[in-house]
Amino acid sequence: MKRLYLIRYGEIGLKGKNRFMFEDKLISNIIKALKKESDELDVYKTYGRIYVETDLARDKVIAKLQKVFGIVGIAPAREVELDVDEVKKNCLEMVQEALPKSGVTTFKVNARRNNKSFPLNSMELNRELGAHILINTEDGRLQVDVHNPELMVNVEVRKKAVYIYTQDIPGCGGLPVGVTGTAGLLLSGGIDSPVAGWMLMKRGVKIIPIYFHSFPFTSDRAKEKVIDLTETLATYQGETKLHVVHFTDIQTEMNDKCPAELTTIIMRRIMMRIAEQITLNNGGKSLLTGESMGQVASQTMESMYVTNMVPEMPIFRPLIGLDKVEIIEIAKRIGTYETSIQPYEDCCTVFVPEKPATKATPDDVKEGEKDLHIDDLIEKAIDEVEIITINPYK
Numbered sequence: 001m002k003r004l005y006l007i008r009y010g011e012i013g014l015k016g017k018n019r020f021m022f023e024d025k026l027i028s029n030i031i032k033a034l035k036k037e038s039d040e041l042d043v044y045k046t047y048g049r050i051y052v053e054t055d056l057a058r059d060k061v062i063a064k065l066q067k068v069f070g071i072v073g074i075a076p077a078r079e080v081e082l083d084v085d086e087v088k089k090n091c092l093e094m095v096q097e098a099l100p101k102s103g104v105t106t107f108k109v110n111a112r113r114n115n116k117s118f119p120l121n122s123m124e125l126n127r128e129l130g131a132h133i134l135i136n137t138e139d140g141r142l143q144v145d146v147h148n149p150e151l152m153v154n155v156e157v158r159k160k161a162v163y164i165y166t167q168d169i170p171g172c173g174g175l176p177v178g179v180t181g182t183a184g185l186l187l188s189g190g191i192d193s194p195v196a197g198w199m200l201m202k203r204g205v206k207i208i209p210i211y212f213h214s215f216p217f218t219s220d221r222a223k224e225k226v227i228d229l230t231e232t233l234a235t236y237q238g239e240t241k242l243h244v245v246h247f248t249d250i251q252t253e254m255n256d257k258c259p260a261e262l263t264t265i266i267m268r269r270i271m272m273r274i275a276e277q278i279t280l281n282n283g284g285k286s287l288l289t290g291e292s293m294g295q296v297a298s299q300t301m302e303s304m305y306v307t308n309m310v311p312e313m314p315i316f317r318p319l320i321g322l323d324k325v326e327i328i329e330i331a332k333r334i335g336t337y338e339t340s341i342q343p344y345e346d347c348c349t350v351f352v353p354e355k356p357a358t359k360a361t362p363d364d365v366k367e368g369e370k371d372l373h374i375d376d377l378i379e380k381a382i383d384e385v386e387i388i389t390i391n392p393y394k
């Protein structure tokens with residue numbers, strides 16, 4: 001049997017063409033998230049609402065929709081024919097289903113009549129339905145509270161049917177993934193970068209994760225960890241193409257030819273060049289990192305200044321103003337934390353110099369890079385990038 005859900009979405013500032021784009025993207029993202037496990041699925045929109053009908057178990061529907069960005073509320077609903085007695089009967093049943101096992105509950109009927117040909121107006125509906133519920137539930141079990149009810153019985157009278165719902169389960173908000181563009185996410189195995197990726201996904205950005213792997217300095221377990229993180233991130237955006245860049249030759253060359261204290265920053269500049277090219281090849285227009293101001297030596301303002309000089313596209317750092325504890329809290333909530341804390345080091349920790357420069361100037365870095373001839377190595381790394389496609393919806 002198919003069940004109905006009303007989907008509420010926000011961003012009321014969106015108008016005209018943008019609004020349609022937003023709605024169509026949200027609908028297609030909902031379909032992708034549900035279609036694998038639904039035998040029957042229907043997703044459509046009318047009058048500023050999206051309706052989902054599916055035979056999938058309710059818990060699964062909610063869990064999946066709570067990972068679709070752009071959804072503000074999910075209301076399991078009943079669709080009832082335009083008949084007062086039918087509306088009364090269904091309202092009462094839904095209240096009985098929602099009642100706790102014991103204790104008094106306050107409620108309120110909140111009716112809205114868009115369809116003026118329905119015999120009762122909103123006020124009359126509120127009154128009649130409220131009375132019907134009171135009369136047909138145990139004495140004293142329920143009370144009406146119009147200001148602060150525990151249970152809200154929403155009744156929407158539309159052109160072809162009446163919709164009733166008592167619950168509005170929160171969604172994750174944001175914008176549907178894909179509406180604001182594509183970004184290359186520099187994804188390490190750490191705590192921060194997956195959170196950074198999630199934050200921009202929330203704002204409608206499709207993420208291309210890019211991981212720099214330095215085998216054998218970093219083990220294949222480190223790569224597995226990044227694959228696991230990508231799998232978690234993919235549950236929020238669907239098909240995700242992880243790009244693994246084989247970085248060993250470049251790092252070795254850099255360690256031979258550059259002053260030790262500058263290797264961290266030079267390495268970051270090279271990462272940016274490679275990531276920018278991969279992002280461009282995928283139609284993206286920005287880069288994304290998990291940096292937070294002052295967290296480690298490479299995350300000083302000076303270092304970001306010299307790193308930013310390399311790519312032409314903007315580098316977004318959504319965690320820039322967050323403390324580690326705040327980042328950890330998000331990581332736990334989105335499901336990446338447990339994977340991130342597994343102990344396999346990334347290529348940065350393997351090559352960390354004893355005293356990394358925290359205040360390198362553009363001139364210092366230019367001088368430090370002068371013996372480096374790695375254009376061919378960079379080109380080779382881009383040509384040989386390994387693409388791992390992860391699709392949680394298939």
Ligand code: ATP
Pocket residue numbers: 185186187188189190191192193194210211212213288289290291295296298299346347348
């Ligand atoms: P994270 O927790 O994301 O690993 P971090 O605190 O370890 O961050 P750094 O090692 O300075 O910080 O890395 C800063 C950012 O550079 C990371 O958030 C990530 O975006 C990027 N980065 C670092 N190492 C790699 C890597 N091996 N592959 C891809 N991106 C990386």
Ligand code: MG
Pocket residue numbers: 188189190191346348
């Ligand atoms: Mg790290």
